[in-house]
Amino acid sequence: xxxxxxxxxxxxxxxxxxxxxxxxxxxxxxxxxxxxxxxxxxxxxxxxxxxxxxxxxxxxxxxxxxxxxxxxxxxxxxxxxxxxxxxxxxxxxxxxxxxxxxxxxxxxxxxxxxxxxxxxxxxxxxxxxxxxxxxxxxxxxxxxxxxxxxxxxxxxxxxxxxxxxxxxxxxxxxxxxxxxxxxxxxxxxxxxxxxxxxxxxxxxxxxxxxxxxxxxxxxxxxxxxxxxxxxxxxxxxxxxxxxxxxxxxxxxxxxxxxxxxxxxxxxxxxxxxxxxxxxxxxxxxxxxxxxxxxxxxxxxxxxxxxxxxxxxxxxxxxxxxxxxxxxxxxxxxxxxxxxxxxxxxxxxxxxxxxxxxxxxxxxxxxxxxxxxxxxxxxxxxxxxxxxxxxxxxxxxxxxxxxxxxxxxxxxxxxxxxxxxxxxxxxxxxxxxxxxxxxxxxxxxxxxxxxxxxxxx
Numbered sequence: 001x002x003x004x005x006x007x008x009x010x011x012x013x014x015x016x017x018x019x020x021x022x023x024x025x026x027x028x029x030x031x032x033x034x035x036x037x038x039x040x041x042x043x044x045x046x047x048x049x050x051x052x053x054x055x056x057x058x059x060x061x062x063x064x065x066x067x068x069x070x071x072x073x074x075x076x077x078x079x080x081x082x083x084x085x086x087x088x089x090x091x092x093x094x095x096x097x098x099x100x101x102x103x104x105x106x107x108x109x110x111x112x113x114x115x116x117x118x119x120x121x122x123x124x125x126x127x128x129x130x131x132x133x134x135x136x137x138x139x140x141x142x143x144x145x146x147x148x149x150x151x152x153x154x155x156x157x158x159x160x161x162x163x164x165x166x167x168x169x170x171x172x173x174x175x176x177x178x179x180x181x182x183x184x185x186x187x188x189x190x191x192x193x194x195x196x197x198x199x200x201x202x203x204x205x206x207x208x209x210x211x212x213x214x215x216x217x218x219x220x221x222x223x224x225x226x227x228x229x230x231x232x233x234x235x236x237x238x239x240x241x242x243x244x245x246x247x248x249x250x251x252x253x254x255x256x257x258x259x260x261x262x263x264x265x266x267x268x269x270x271x272x273x274x275x276x277x278x279x280x281x282x283x284x285x286x287x288x289x290x291x292x293x294x295x296x297x298x299x300x301x302x303x304x305x306x307x308x309x310x311x312x313x314x315x316x317x318x319x320x321x322x323x324x325x326x327x328x329x330x331x332x333x334x335x336x337x338x339x340x341x342x343x344x345x346x347x348x349x350x351x352x353x354x355x356x357x358x359x360x361x362x363x364x365x366x367x368x369x370x371x372x373x374x375x376x377x378x379x380x381x382x383x384x385x386x387x388x389x390x391x392x393x394x395x396x397x398x399x400x401x402x403x404x405x406x407x408x409x410x411x412x413x414x415x416x417x418x419x420x421x422x423x424x425x426x427x428x429x430x431x432x433x434x435x436x437x438x439x440x441x442x443x444x445x446x447x448x449x450x451x452x453x454x455x456x
């Protein structure tokens with residue numbers, strides 16, 4: 001038996017921990033640099049606010065509605081959801097975190113318990129200890145567990161926990177579940193299925209396996225069909241590691257010069273490399289994309305994406321940043337105002353063993369780069385993110401000095417850390433950070449539970 005614990009409207013719920021007065025009121029959370037809506041409360045959804053709605057359109061579309069708007073605070077969201085995962089780990093034999101707001105659990109050895117009641121009690125515990133609501137789905141496989149969590153979230157009668165443990169419950173759930181909501185079926189395959197009359201999950205599951213195999217030459221779709229029919233066939237090890245990693249951001253203001261874009265892309269590439277190392281994998285493809293602002297019809301529009309295959313799969317920040325910059329040079333065009341950029345790493349596999357190429361990097365250099373990344377990761381974990389960065393990641397001033405050079409000069413002048421922070425000139429990173437201005441703002445992230453209690 002499997003379970004999935006899914007945080008309800010995760011980002012909104014995190015903000016409400018600190019602002020309980022917003023319960024029952026429309027709340028939205030914006031993306032990086034406040035570009036568009038990425039999370040909505042149920043009340044905001046009922047108003048008709050769509051995910052991806054640009055922030056500047058909210059006042060235009062809903063002039064008479066008082067909507068609480070928050071800038072995204074991912075450190076805070078990670079801290080609170082981490083507390084939830086910590087509570088879950090105490091209740092189950094095994095688990096793994098699938099995303100920031102979802103966690104799969106394995107319930108082997110717990111069959112003697114009333115699992116439905118156990119799920120309801122777990123919801124109460126998380127609500128009491130963290131202040132966030134969750135929905136729990138229980139089923140014989142992961143696909144059905146995802147489906148069960150959907151019903152737990154949608155229908156109050158389940159009391160936050162839905163369990164699919166019989167064929168009768170499975171068939172009933174399949175008949176009520178749209179095909180485009182099924183885990184593992186994307187928009188493209190959903191459209192193809194709907195074109196041949198498959199509207200609900202039941203319609204898909206009722207087809208013969210040979211038809212599925214002939215129609216969709218895709219192992220994921222075939223596994224999904226088998227899971228809908230009650231089999232357990234999604235390997236745990238495949239789920240634990242992402243097949244692609246993307247880091248992107250909408251800029252606070254338009255960017256046209258290449259140097260600023262290069263710095264942004266370097267930071268995104270470094271973050272992708274860090275995520276690869278966290279899950280002990282390596283990537284063989286690095287892609288970069290650029291977007292102008294589609295909502296600015298008065299400006300020239302441009303979009304492009306290119307990728308480059310690496311000779312040897314790697315998780316090295318230096319290699320991935322260099323490759324990303326090479327791709328950026330190919331797709332960058334002067335004369336455009338860019339609003340968004342991103343880096344995607346693909347072709348992900350285990351970081352060991354890796355077959356080295358005769359014409360690529362030598363073994364000694366490879367080991368040096370690996371040790372360098374390990375040291376940087378360790379220092380950044382202990383001292384805070386971006387304590388150590390590569391030179392290409394620094395936002396520079398007009399005099400060419402980056403953050404590291406500025407800090408070094410101030411240290412030599414005898415200033416302590418607080419004085420250096422106060423005296424530090426405003427580089428572009430600071431401008432971005434200080435641009436967040438809304439009526440409702442979350443406080444600084446905290447790791448002390450006592451702070452949460454006091455604020456609440």
